[in-house]
Amino acid sequence: MSDATRPAAPPAIQFENVTLHRGGTLILDGVSGRIGGGETVALLGANGSGKTTLSRVMLGQMWPSEGVVHVLGERLGRTELRKLRRRIGVVNGATDLGPGELRRTGAIVDARLDAVSAVCTGFFATVSQFEKPTEEQRDAAAELLRIVGLGHRLSHPLLKLSTGEQRRAVLARALVTKPELVILDEPTAGLDLPGREQLLAALADLRAARPRPTILLITHHVEEIPGDAERVWLMQAGRLTHDGPPAEVLQNDALSAAFGCDVRVSHDHGRYWVQVAANPWAGARAAVGT
Template sequence: MTADGAEPLLRAERVDVVRDGRYLLRGVSMAVLPGEHWAVLGANGAGKTTLLALLGAVSHPTRGEVRVLGRQLGRVDLRELRSYLGHVNPRHPLRSPLTLRQVVLTGVTNSIELFPRWQPTGQQAAHADALIATLGIAHRAEAPWPTLSQGERGRALIARALMPAPRLLLLDEPATGLDLTAREQLLASLDDLRLRHPELASVLVTHHLEELPASTTHALLLRDGETVAAGPVAEVLTTELVSACFRHPIRITRDEGRWAATAAARGPAR
C-alpha cells in the first residue's frame, strides 16, 4: 500500500524466473497503481514476454513474489484470477468468421468462439456497442473478422478485453503488424479509453518507443532479464537510460507527448 492508501493492482518483488538453469528474469520489481499506464521496453530476449506472463497470471516466478489484484501467485487459482484481467493478444486464434461485434461479445464468456445457444443480455450488448464506439470501429461492427484490417482487429480485441470491466489491461505488442495510419488510430483509441476510464491501469509491452501512447505514465526498461530503470516515464525514457537498455547510442526526443528514437551521432552506450 502506498502513502496515500492506494493498493497496487500489480506488484512484483525481486522476481526471478529460471528455466533450464538460465535466468529469464533476475530481481525484477514493479508496482502498478490504479490509473497508471506502464510501458515495458527492451530488446528481443530482454524478458518482456516472461514478465507479462507473470503479471497476467499465466506462469509463476521461480523466486520472489507476484501479487495480481491483491492475490499472490502460488496461492490462488490462476484460471479464476485471469478472468479479472483484460489481456490483449494480437495473435487471436479465431478460426470462424464471427463479426467484429460477436468477437467483442466473446469477452463476456472469455472464449474464442461464441458458445452455442448463448445470447448476451441487453446490458452486455449495450456495453459492447459502447466499447466499439469508444474505440472508433462502430462502422465495422457487423463486418466479418476475416475482412477486418489488422488495426481494426487490434481495437476490437481491446474492446473484447474490456467487456468484463477489468481494472487492469495487459497489452502484448498491440501495434504489431500495423501500418502508420492503423498504429496512430490504435494509440489515439488507447488515449481516449484511458481518459474515459481514469481508474483503469494498463501495462503495454513493446520494443518501439513510437508505439507508446501519449498517456503512458511509467516505464520499465529490461536488459537481459534485469531492470535498467523503472519509474515515472519522464525519468526513465531518457537518452542515457534507453541507450543503456538497448546497448546502442540512441537519442530520445518527445514532441506533443509522443516519443521518438534515433541513432545518436556520437558516443557509445554504457
C-alpha cells in the same frame, strides 16, 4: 474513518524477486516492481528482453521458478485465475485460428468468430464462444465496436478484417467488462501508421476514463509511450534496470544500453521520440576488430 486512518488500497500489480528459468535459460532474473491503482506504466525494452514473459507471469499464464506475484490484491497461486482474469483486459498482437492454437500463439480470441461474438468472449475470459452471451451483452459489445470505429464490421469474422481492425476489435473485447487493469502487449505490432495512431488515440481515451483503469503498456517503441505516463520500466536481459518517470528513464545512455546501439531521445508535442545515431554500431565493430 478519516483519510489518515483509512488503509491504503493495495497496488494493482506487485511482484517480488521473480525469477524464471526455461530449458536451462534464465529469462527473468530477480525482477521486482509495483504499479499503483490507476497508474499508467510503460514496460520498454528490446525484443527478447523478457517483457512479454513478465506479462504472462502477471496473467498466470507462466509460473516463475521463484518469487511472489500479486495482481489486484490477489496472490497468484492462491486465487481462482478465471475470476481474476475477468477483472483484467488484455490486448496483444496475436490472433488465433482456434482454441487449440492458443498455447502456440499466445492469442486471446478465436479469429473465426464474428466481431460481436469475439468481443463477447471478454465477458467470460475465454478464447472462443463456450458460453452464450445475453442480448444485453451483445448490445454492449456492438456499442464498443462502434466506439472504436467498427460499427460497419459487426457481423464480419475477425479473419476478414484488416490487422488494424482486428486490433481495435481486441481492444473492444478488453474493455467490455470495464476492467480494473488493462495490459497491452505490443498492441500496435504489424499496424500501419494510421492504424497505430488510431490505437494510440483509443488508449488516450481509455486513460481519460473515470474511474481510470490501471494500464500496463508493453512496447519497444519509445514514441508509443504516453508523455504523461506515471512511470517507465526499462528492461534488459531479464532485469528491470530502470523505474521512474519518463523524463528520468528515457535518456540517451539508458536507451542506448538497453537497445544495444547509440540513440538520441527527444520530446516534442507531448511525446518522446528516438533516433538512431549515424553509424550506431561503429564502436561495437571497433571493439571486436572488424
